[in-house]
Amino acid sequence: MPRVLPSVVWAFVMMWMFSPMDTGFLNSLLKSMGGKPVPWTFQYYWPFLFIVNGFIGCSLGMVIFSSAIKSIPQELIMAAKVDGASGLTIVRRIILPLIKWQIAFVVAYQTLSLLASFEYILLTLDGGPGYYSTEVLILQAYHLAFGQYLAAMRFGYAAVFVTILLVVGLVLSIVYWKVFRLRELMIEPKLE
Incomplete structure (x- = not known):
């Protein structure tokens, strides 16, 4: 519950x-x-689904970004203001570089979670309106496996769709690992 x-x-x-x-x-x-x-x-079914999923998805990013920005030492921002930096320069030169790992995490997490996002589509439109106009791959796998009230369960087809999503997720994970240099997050910090 x-x-x-x-x-x-x-x-x-x-x-x-x-x-x-x-x-x-x-x-x-x-x-x-x-x-x-x-x-x-x-x-307007696609904008409706973007709004429904978007508010849920952006909430995690807002929590992570607001805590990351609050953890930036205020002395850096004050020093930049004293040196005459504009608000845009402060964001571009101080805030964004200091929260780059949080940005990388949120981008990777949100795009990978979209691969398995079917909960709100199922609860609101169930792949409709019309003939499955909003059915995504994971929802189609769900409908194939469990959708016909045990009359025509097609677990094999559903497994193929889920396997395709797994492969896409693995490829995206490797791309994010390389592009965002996530290995650097795991390196032990150098103390002098």
């Missing part, structure tokens, strides 16, 4: 906000301003 309940609540809240009915939050706002209801989840 603790693992599933927040996702279900979030999906219900977002479905209520973007409901195509007159009682949906956004449609009731439009109606009160004299507009007519918009079928959000039928007409």
